[in-house]
Amino acid sequence: DAKTTQPTSMDCAEGRAANLPCNHSTISGNEYVYWYRQIHSQGPQYIIHGLKNNETNEMASLIITEDRKSSTLILPHATLRDTAVYYCIVRVDEGGSQGNLIFGKGTKLSVKP
């Protein structure tokens, strides 16, 4: 599975967009990009995933570069409750997959008033 690289920490002002980058330069053609977050003392929370097209849901947008070597998770209007560790994970998503998520160190996002 492709390795991911994320900044250790980021700050964002409340109400502004939070843009969290992830580098996955060795990603292969059948690997998806998944984003999770973990708020302090809670279980991880699935946010969004994508293969090559940009994706949007009620929580966030995922922008994947054309060469798929990097992606950006966008929280359009960050709130204090978005303060969490954000994880970018690359996995092959096909029938019979084991489903073993491998979390790296992630990015600690601090949303400040």
Added chain:
Amino acid sequence: DVKVTQSSRYLVKRTGEKVFLECVQDMDHENMFWYRQDPGLGLRLIYFSYDVKMKEKGDIPEGYSVSREKKERFSLILESASTNQTSMYLCASSSPDRPYEQYFGPGTRLTVT
């Protein structure tokens, strides 16, 4: 709203005790997982199950067993608790067609003294 619940948020047990951690999901998911999370080590998969009465070892199954008698319930058992099993235990579930879109419970912080 989808939900994964775990029987306890905090648990303190003595060395040598048998410990049961219960997880229940209401999403009719076939896949269920048990992870542990330790500082600096991230999430590590202990066991998972694709269906009732089926179980597969994850990366660190030693010292643990599991039980899945009903689709919605997945139990983790520590046969004889040891201090190195002090950890945060997280249960998750997913559907087989989206194995990496996992929904996590709040976690159980287990302390073995």
